[in-house]
Amino acid sequence: MKQILIAIIVTLFTEAAQSETKPYKGKTHQIPGKIEAEHFDEGAPGKAYYDIDKKNLGADYREATQVDIEKRTDASNGHGIGWTRKGEWLNYSINVKESGTYIIKMPVASNKTGGLFVLEIKSKAICQPINIPDTGGWDKLKLIQSSEVKLTKGQHIIRVMMLSEGKSGSIGDIDYFNFIKK
Secondary structure: OHHHHHHHHHHHHHHHHHHOOEOHHHOOEEEOEEEEOOOOOEOOEOOOEEOOOOOOOOOOOOOOOOOOEEEOOOOOOOEEEOOOOOOOEEEEEEEEOOOEEEEEEEEEEEOOOOOEEEEEEOOEEOOOOEEOOOOOEEEEEEEEEEEEEEEOOEEEEEEEEEEEOOOOOOOOEEOEEEEEEO
């Protein structure tokens, strides 16, 4: 009974926190489509994102945020997220145009083997944990993918949850998430 009560409280807290976020610049991400990693939802720490460091270790790309956004000449939008650590997370408001199975393609970088992260909706993983490989350096993006991602039509909030660091001491750098319908 105690475990059920704890699960209910965690679920209510998670849903309440997610409802207190707004899409980046008021635009919900459309799926299929590309989501720039640095375009996570707007809102307070613990509501739209959680970052272990209280200060952005990277570039001033958007309003004040603790999320570590890095300037990258090789990134699709000139920026990405970096300095990722276990327990950190980012929310993205999305609209799935059609239910089905998707592939997510992601340019990532890591010097040595990176760590694991997963994408969730309402605290339930929508893909297998994703491992960031050694790409040959922090300045070398490599395209990886996750297949068999099941999404249902409608409005959702995807949470990118950082699970564990790798030999690099980080999860890795992420440029974007490109959702392609199979």
